[in-house]
Amino acid sequence: MEKDKNRNRRSPIFLIVSMLCFIILIIIIIYNFYSLNKSSTKNKELNNTLNTLKENYNIEINKESELKNNIDELNNIDNNISKTKEEVFKLASKLENKITNNETKYKIAYLTFDDGPYYSTDKVLDILKKYNIKATFFTIGLDKDICFDNKNYSCADTYKKIVDGGHTIANHTYSHLIFRGLYNNSELFINQVIKQEELIKDRTGVTTNILRFPGGSNTAKSLCRNDIDKIMKSLQDRHYGWVDWTAQDGDGGYLPSYEKAWSNFTNSINENIEVILFHDYSNITISMLPKAIEYLEERDYILLPLFYESIKVNK
Amino acid sequence: MKKVALSILFLLLGIIIYSSYKLIIIEKENIKLRSVINSVTKDNKTIKNSNINYQKQINILKDEKKDKWEELEEWKKTKIEIEEALSS
């Protein structure tokens, strides 16, 4: 009885203590879960931050390799230009074949400028640059230290400007004196070719192996008669190729007006691979050039500079 | 009654031990993550700075070789133009 009484007396205290313990435990649990929740949220946040940082890091790594490539490209810019040019010419050869086999709607036009350089060549180069077009300049060397069309200027530096513009510089003989002995004999002719080759090499560092006969190959054939085979053989031995033309505006002869030049030009454009003859001294050609470029581009012509492997370069 | 109270007590203690254990693990992971974040942030800063330097170097080189760079870009454009024509 006494024991029961004691238990009954201890009971409320025991209960209160138990309750307190219970409440404390519950509070600890709530606190733990609250902290757990907070830590998990933080964990997610940290993971997200880490992922973003890793993404940014990868972006920067990619950027780094791109930038390093750019630096390499810039440090070896001359090599890269030559390499890209080679690739362009290889692709252009393929395109020529495709065009010849009628497998594409695209066409090729090779703009060529003969007899320069002149003071006005600068204007031609500016127009070509504006349209991002590369052309071919068949240059001569005689009397070019003073520009024929502006006596206050020297054309000696223009050879380099042509090359620096990415154009093909080619050989049109040193003197171009068709009716004053150029085609008198094969040796003399070849010497004129070599002299111009050396002049180009000296002024630009480029060794050309593309030639246009002054007056065209037919003039050469008719004036050289028996010597033409010798000339062709010598050219072959020197790994030269030669180019005529398939279209022109007639600026080499008498041109009465812009309209006449334009009609000559548009009437002569009818092949899928055109070699177009211009002269960079002709003001009519220069004023017509932007329109001519647009005319060709509208008709799916890709305008390229000549290269040795082109089917238009006879070997 | 006593048995029930003890069971609840052990249950609560179990929950406390389990949640504390989980909490410690997550906190440990968070500490690890923070240190990884710090090192990645450092790496990011380093590579960003080095990229800025590379870009500066490129700008100087591009300025020096402006004409050549433009020529290269033009050739690349021509290459793309022919490639497109070839694949048409």
Ligand SMILES: [Zn+2]
């Ligand atoms: Zn000529």
